Amino acid sequence: MTSSKEKQSRPILGIIGGLGPLASSEFLKTIYEYTLNQQEQGAPFVMMYSDPSFPDRTEALLNGQTDLMLAELLRALERLNDLGASKFVICCVTMHHLLPRLPARFRTRLLSLLDIIFAEVLLSGKKHLLLCSSGTRQLQIFQNHDLWKHAHDYFVLPEEQDQKAVHELIYQIKRNYEVAGLAPAVEALLAKYKVSHFVAGCTEFHLLAKYFARAADEGRRGCRCLDPLTIIAKRMAEDKIPSLLRS
Numbered sequence: 112m113t114s115s116k117e118k119q120s121r122p123i124l125g126i127i128g129g130l131g132p133l134a135s136s137e138f139l140k141t142i143y144e145y146t147l148n149q150q151e152q153g154a155p156f157v158m159m160y161s162d163p164s165f166p167d168r169t170e171a172l173l174n175g176q177t178d179l180m181l182a183e184l185l186r187a188l189e190r191l192n193d194l195g196a197s198k199f200v201i202c203c204v205t206m207h208h209l210l211p212r213l214p215a216r217f218r219t220r221l222l223s224l225l226d227i228i229f230a231e232v233l234l235s236g237k238k239h240l241l242l243c244s245s246g247t248r249q250l251q252i253f254q255n256h257d258l259w260k261h262a263h264d265y266f267v268l269p270e271e272q273d274q275k276a277v278h279e280l281i282y283q284i285k286r287n288y289e290v291a292g293l294a295p296a297v298e299a300l301l302a303k304y305k306v307s308h309f310v311a312g313c314t315e316f317h318l319l320a321k322y323f324a325r326a327a328d329e330g331r332r333g334c335r336c337l338d339p340l341t342i343i344a345k346r347m348a349e350d351k352i353p354s355l356l357r358s
Contacts, residue, residue, distance in 0.1 A: 121156045124347075125196025127187045128161035130168065130203035131285045134314040135161055138202055138340045141321065145348040155347050158194055160187045168205040169246030169278075181209050188217050198222055200343065202314045205246045224339040228310055229258040231337050232265045239337055240267045240304050242297070243312030245278040253312065267304050276300075284315040290322045294334075301334055311338040 124142075128135025139159055146154050171180050184206060188199060198220045201207065207225050210218060232239055241253065253259060253266065269277055280296055297319060301309060311320050320338035327335075 122197040123156045123158055123195050125188075125191035125194070125199045126157060126159040127184070127191070127199065127201045127203075127206075128159045129163040130165055130201075130206065131315065132161055132163045133285065133287060134317050134340075135159060135202040137318055137321070138200075138314070138344070141317070141341060141344045142347055145344040158191060158196055160191050162187065168203055169244050169249075172205065172208055172246055173249060177209070177212075180206070181212055184209055185213070185217075188213075192217075196220075200224070200340075202340070204252065204313055205244050205250070208247075208250050208252050222343060224314075225253070225256050227339040227342050228312070228337060229256055229262050231339075231342065232262050232310065233258065235308070235337070236265070237308050238265055238267050238306045240269065240301055240306050240309040241312050242269075242277050242280075242300075242309050242316055244281055245274060247312060248274055266310070267306055269300065269304070273300060273303070281313050281315045284318055290318050294319060294322055294326075297334060308335045308337060311336055311340070314340060317341065 126135060126139065128138070136159075139157060142157060143154055148154075165183055166176065166180065168180065171177075184201070191199060199217065200222050201224070204224055207223065210221065210223065213221070243253070247253070248268070254263075268274075276296070277300070280293060283293055284290065297309065301307060309316075311317060316336070317338055317340045320336040320341055323334045323336055324341070
C-alpha cells in the first residue's frame, strides 16, 4: 500500500494534450500499456491537461499569432506546475516552435519531442521520411534544431505536393478516420521516396505508428516509425523517465 508521503515524493509527468485530443489520449493509453504490471498502483503518475480549444497551430503560428499561442501554452504549463508536475511533454510538434520563448523554469523541465527524434535518428544512422504538419515545415522547426547540421542527411523531406497530402492526412486522423484506411497512403510515400522508415513529426502519427507496430507484431508487413511518444512510454517502462523526472 502506498503511503501519502510516498505519493508526494513520486515524480509526475505533466502532459499538455488536446492538440489534438485523439493523439494525446492515445499517448496516455500507450504509457499505461507499456508500464502496467501486476499491480496498477506501481504505474506512473501522469497528469494530462487536454484543452482542444487551442487555436490551430499551423494557422495561428503562420499568421503571426505567436504571442497568443505562447500565452495559451504558458497557461497550460502553469496549471500543470501548480498540480505538481515534475516534467512536461507537449503533445504537438508544431508547438515546439515556441520552446525558445518559454521561461527557463519550464524550458529546462520539458521532454522535447524534437530532442528525442534527433537522438534516435542519429543513433539509427538510417534515412527517415519526415511526416509533419505544413506549419512545422514552413516554420523550419526541424531545420532550426541544434542537431540539424549533424542529422540532416538522415531526413527525407516530401516534395510540396506530397507535403500537402501529409498535412491532409494529419487532419483525417484528427477527424477520427480509421487509421487502417490511411496506412496505404504512408506506405505509398515511403515507396516513392525509397525509404523504409518514417519520423512521426506530428503527434497524430502516433496512432499510425501503433497501427504499424501491431502489424509487425502480427507478422504483417509494416512500416518502421520513429515515434517520440512511443519512445517516452517505453523509457518509462524501463524506469528511465521516472529517474529523469526527479532531476
